[in-house]
Amino acid sequence: MNIFYASKLDVGSDEYKMDDSEWHHCHKVMRLGMNDAIHFFTGDGTLRYGKIVSANKNFGTVSMTEIIREEPYPTRKGIAIAPTKNMSRIEWMVEKGVEIGVTDFIFFQSQHSERTHLKQDRLQKILLSAVKQSLKLFLPSILVDLSFEEVLYLDGFDAKYIAHCKEDTVPILSVLEGQKPNLVLIGPEGDFSNEEINLARKNGLVSVSLGNTRLRTETAGLMAGHFMVIANEYNFNSNEQ
Amino acid sequence: MNIFYASKLDVGSDEYKMDDSEWHHCHKVMRLGMNDAIHFFTGDGTLRYGKIVSANKNFGTVSMTEIIREEPYPTRKGIAIAPTKNMSRIEWMVEKGVEIGVTDFIFFQSQHSERTHLKQDRLQKILLSAVKQSLKLFLPSILVDLSFEEVLYLDGFDAKYIAHCKEDTVPILSVLEGQKPNLVLIGPEGDFSNEEINLARKNGLVSVSLGNTRLRTETAGLMAGHFMVIANEYNFNSNEQ
Missing domain, CATH: 3.40.1280.10 (SPOUT methyltransferase, trefoil knot domain)
Incomplete structure (x- = not known):
């Protein structure tokens, strides 16, 4: 499972633009591109599923389709x-x-x-x-x-x-x-x-x-x-x- | 505190000959020699105090004077x-x-x-x-x-x-x-x-x-x-x- 961190995802938004080191890792290292499925976590307790809908050297756009897993914040x-x-x-x-x-x-x-x-x-x-x-x-x-x-x-x-x-x-x-x-x-x-x-x-x-x-x-x-x-x-x- | 491991110490013996890597560490690395005080543990629950009474490149002899600390074997x-x-x-x-x-x-x-x-x-x-x-x-x-x-x-x-x-x-x-x-x-x-x-x-x-x-x-x-x-x-x- 390819999991990436979406640091700037807006709540409620279903498109996400990746233009940071995670995109580098996704595109250059893992060689993922158009139509590939990826998982995202946002650091706030949700794991989402998405598909890459545009990809170039500097950034990619991912369409988020669903929340796969959701967890309450653990006791600190x-x-x-x-x-x-x-x-x-x-x-x-x-x-x-x-x-x-x-x-x-x-x-x-x-x-x-x-x-x-x-x-x-x-x-x-x-x-x-x-x-x-x-x-x-x-x-x-x-x-x-x-x-x-x-x-x-x-x-x-x-x-x-x-x-x-x-x-x-x-x-x-x-x-x-x-x-x-x-x-x-x-x-x-x-x-x-x-x-x-x-x-x-x-x-x-x-x-x-x-x-x-x-x-x-x-x-x-x-x-x-x-x-x-x-x-x-x-x-x-x-x-x- | 300089602690060394005496792997071959006889129970009851009060002299110990160091000729292994511990002696190398003691003599070459820590630069300890004649009359220097050192501590030994034997791996069986005792910490001993001793003094170096002879020292050369290949081995040293230590006179053990007392047991400083003794512990029962812990629960495995x-x-x-x-x-x-x-x-x-x-x-x-x-x-x-x-x-x-x-x-x-x-x-x-x-x-x-x-x-x-x-x-x-x-x-x-x-x-x-x-x-x-x-x-x-x-x-x-x-x-x-x-x-x-x-x-x-x-x-x-x-x-x-x-x-x-x-x-x-x-x-x-x-x-x-x-x-x-x-x-x-x-x-x-x-x-x-x-x-x-x-x-x-x-x-x-x-x-x-x-x-x-x-x-x-x-x-x-x-x-x-x-x-x-x-x-x-x-x-x-x-x-x-």
């Missing part, structure tokens, strides 16, 4: 993480995170951060490729270069957790409320500073532990994602009043 | 998996699997396997490096090139599960007994054949689902590992008679 499961020095470690975390169902990737500066800047474009490509590969219909969101404070005040999450290896943490599954939009903060290799942990506590974040083992940053990020997925699918801590 | 958590075509995907699964606490990696041939042979040496190196990095004291075991039937009859696991995307599965956390040695079988990209699933069922394996999303083989392996770690740490299903 966000990872906010301090980027590692080695970019490939971040990239695989994004790829695997998409696969398991993480909906938000947020990269921020921590006091012990090893890297100060991330290229959003490159991560966005990896994201899109992982979304297609795993047949998801929603495009997770990526935010880069936030400050620690900006993460603390981020909207859209009912509960925020900070995972660290210092004292006074609770096991993450004992507190994660699976049916709510959750965000877990993951520190850099040198962990969060005491100052950051205190600031997080003052802002209502719960200090959690991801388990008994020492994890690399990117592994911690992925496992935090998996804990949120599990809490959601197995309906953890949802009856607490 | 095994992944039996059909190797992917792309070797690097297997390698990262082993690295991450060690980090989170998987104790046994078993690679076998499935009817839809994409790769028929794995080099144990290379995986062993990755394993050792991941063990050191994550400060573990046990060396997980690796078995390669097993047949599907050999996996079914493998000793040392109280319960075996087969994860697949076909019908009649139960969510894995609803059945994993966390305090028992568990083994989860993961199929290749094209999933297990019906024949394999039936054979597994006949041999008492429980068919499980890893969740609602489509995962790549290596991601499924890692997540199966995480489920076993969680079931163990959170003591899942342990009161069933």
